[in-house]
Amino acid sequence: MFDAPALTVDLDAYFRRIGYDGPRAPTLATLRAITLKHPDAIPFENLDVLLGRGISIVPADIDAKLIGAGRGGYCYEQNGLLKRVLTALGFQVEGLMARVQWMQAEGAPARPRSHMVLGVSIDGETWLADSGFGGCVLTGPLRLFSGDVQDTPHGAFRIVDVEHGGVAERQVQANLSGKWAPLYQVAKGAWADIDYEQVNFYTYTHPSSHFTWSMTVGRSTPTARYALKNNRFTHRDVTGAVVEQRDLSADELEATLRDVIGLPVAPDWTPVLEKVVAWGTPA
Numbered sequence: 406m407f408d409a410p411a412l413t414v415d416l417d418a419y420f421r422r423i424g425y426d427g428p429r430a431p432t433l434a435t436l437r438a439i440t441l442k443h444p445d446a447i448p449f450e451n452l453d454v455l456l457g458r459g460i461s462i463v464p465a466d467i468d469a470k471l472i473g474a475g476r477g478g479y480c481y482e483q484n485g486l487l488k489r490v491l492t493a494l495g496f497q498v499e500g501l502m503a504r505v506q507w508m509q510a511e512g513a514p515a516r517p518r519s520h521m522v523l524g525v526s527i528d529g530e531t532w533l534a535d536s537g538f539g540g541c542v543l544t545g546p547l548r549l550f551s552g553d554v555q556d557t558p559h560g561a562f563r564i565v566d567v568e569h570g571g572v573a574e575r576q577v578q579a580n581l582s583g584k585w586a587p588l589y590q591v592a593k594g595a596w597a598d599i600d601y602e603q604v605n606f607y608t609y610t611h612p613s614s615h616f617t618w619s620m621t622v623g624r625s626t627p628t629a630r631y632a633l634k635n636n637r638f639t640h641r642d643v644t645g646a647v648v649e650q651r652d653l654s655a656d657e658l659e660a661t662l663r664d665v666i667g668l669p670v671a672p673d674w675t676p677v678l679e680k681v682v683a684w685g686t687p688a
Contacts, residue, residue: 414489416490419490423439425439436525440534443536444536446667447483448477448666448667449478450479450622450666450668452668481601484523499526501595501596503590504569506588507586518604519607520589521596532549549575559630559645567590572592577591581645619635620633620677621633633666635681635684636682655679655682659674
């Protein structure tokens with residue numbers, strides 16, 4: 406059950422978790438530093454869905470998992486935590502929703518809005534922040550209403566105007582090997598914290614949600630991006646170029662989750678990891 410959200414967060418514990426000891430003023434420099442360190446220290450992962458535990462987005466549960474237990478999570482957990490951190494630092498932050506298009510075939514039917522992102526206001530300008538988008542997570546904020554190409558520590562992005570069903574949205578695109586690939590379309594208008602409860606429940610329970618039948622894991626370090634889609638491991642450099650890509654055995658998968666992604670692999674994960682290897686790489 407979703408309780409009224411507490412906006413408090415243990416900033417000292419969070420900053421220890423992500424390895425940040427810099428200024429805490431609500432400036433663009435602070436936002437850039439935090440959004441670079443967060444996806445390195447707190448991986449994207451959906452293991453609890455596959456373990457049948459469900460996903461709580463109650464703030465205390467998120468903090469216990471992502472900060473206290475050294476785990477990762479998906480967008481509602483990641484950006485829910487980031488939203489409270491930035492608010493506690495004095496930033497003006499709104500929760501937004503986006504329609505995911507990453508790796509979607511051209512001409513495929515539109516997906517419903519299911520991805521939480523943040524709009525951060527600094528000196529009258531809105532910056533997009535997103536620490537919850539798997540292997541192509543933003544490692545720096547983007548001007549939400551600029552059409553310019555914007556550089557981040559992990560490549561160039563741009564945001565362009567699009568329309569869906571007569572509604573104007575902003576499409577975030579990544580430059581992958583010289584080609585602009587859409588990540589998602591951000592809808593205008595803020596969401597209240599409680600509005601995410603329903604879509605979160607859908608995400609970890611509905612059969613059409615890929616999180617219920619495939620494993621998705623990602624970590625972005627200062628020098629690389631690492632991603633797992635079931636047992637397919639991909640290592641890219643900061644430009645997005647593939648350094649290594651291969652399928653892992655169950656033992657290799659466990660070692661990668663522990664030693665590369667940085668997750669505290671538990672004994673009860675073994676049956677799930679064996680199942681993930683049997684599934685193979687989704688089409």
